[in-house]
Amino acid sequence: MINSITSLNFTKNMSRESWVNLLLLVVIVSVPIIATLMDEVYYVNLSTRIIIIAMAAVGLNFALGFGGMVSFGHAAFFGLGGYVAGIAAFHSFEGTLFLGLIPASDQMLLIWPVALLGAAMIALLIGAISLRTQGVYFIMITLAFAQMIYYFSISLTTYGGEDGLSIILRNNFAIGNSNNPLHFFALCFFALLMSLWLSHRMVGSRFGAALTMAKLNETRLATAGIEPYSIRLVAFVVSAMITAFAGALFADLNGFVDPSMLSWHRSGEIIVIVVLGGVGRLFGPIAGAIAFVLLETFLGGFTDRWQLFLGLVLLGVVLFARGGLIGLMTGNARHG
């Protein structure tokens, strides 16, 4: 009853949105289980791919959807997470030291904190500068920073440069066997749930209230005594960390990292997924990632020009369903 317009006018639709969200989770969990029973490993890995890409988009959605910051550089964080996992796997396989100093580990529980911390520090730096601008300038600065990191990754000759780096042995998790496709799926699914839960809690908190206001009316926020800049900066860092986490998982899924993980195409894809699913909708990234990966996989097998169809779908969503696929499914196309 206290909540904003959502609880007042859309109570019915909100519960419907919860049902849609639940349905998405059930579908996403049942596919790999059924595929395992039918011995179709390919579909297990495809589901894992969807989960990880969804998680990268959950990260961006936090900044873009809830904070109104259109970052065109999130692939940098995705790739950063990927390279941390890749480099750790490389050194621990070779038995060499990182930079000749630091012993590497193939334990995900050690790799992830490093990836998250690295992403946080770089996001703090990029955000501190980028958030002094807004609108199209913010988009361009985040893109510029991401491109710098992209070219830096190409220059890493030790780690394959432009050709990328193979992860010969997937990194290990404390429980289960990370090389078992279903186990690895479960791990990624749990990570996705954590990122959704974190987003949900944060959006509903004091911080989230301030972030919402920063998006809706920055002047009101400042007049209310809260610095919009610091609120945005923290949200940007959190967003980057979630996306970097997804990147670390993505590298282990593919057994491979290369600079294309950091390219601006990838940044664009993550934005497309957020918009496709529904900007500022908690489960939007999942709906978006399912649609995106399925189009990519099945239309991509049919024609190389599958992105033409992606373009058409995106056009349809932007023109006719501003709430994205989630808005379409809940019959509530409120603007993100």
Next chain:
Amino acid sequence: MVDSIMRIQKLYKSFGALKATDDVSLDLRKGEIHALIGPNGAGKSTLISQIAGSLKPDSGQIFLDGEDITQLSVAARAVKGLGRCFQVSSLAMPLSVRRNVMIASQAITGSSFRFWKAVESDKALIAAADEAIDMVGLLDRADEPASYLSHGERRQLEVGCALALKPKLLLLDEPMAGLGAGGSERLTGLLESLKLDIPILLIEHDMDAVFRLADRISVLVYGQIVAQGTSHKIRHDPLVREAYLGSSDLDVTGEVYD
């Protein structure tokens, strides 16, 4: 001067050759409404922006309760107790009345860097917001989106947002603009009831309201304060008359010399 809650000292601001604020000094005392009037282009908005913190002066100082706040940001000034209402309503229209006010309560009841507890169940926060909403008479509409409110009610809500900061003073930029007779009267009554606790610096075009409400008036013309004094004194000041006759703001002269 001892009892002044805000003091502006020798403020200057130029845009190129234009002196928008030219040696402005004024103070706001406890328990008073101090009105700032002047013809269009006199530099009222520029002055307000400098007081609120969105524009930095070239020189001069602004003191709030004895503390120099000249270099502070808008948000920092708000936390120190400067409540502001805008000429054009600046609310988050899709959010409820309560949510609009809660964000101000949030700033003074603790950090906004709390990431876990839901604001919806934060009873202290809601109670603080509801108190301010009640003061402006909108409690029965607290759950409605701000966009559902009439123009006058939005003005009341703006004042409510400012009050939620538990401010030491209010800075009101043309609160009567666009209000009908009823709305204007309601707001006048509200401001009168507030001024004893919270002094008000009022920028207003509606001369009826100014002379009814203001204890003191400063007249700004071409960036300078040409007259300052009690409502009665200003009403009969020949300089003020000249300043207004020199402008096209004939409506005002009619009000002053009725």
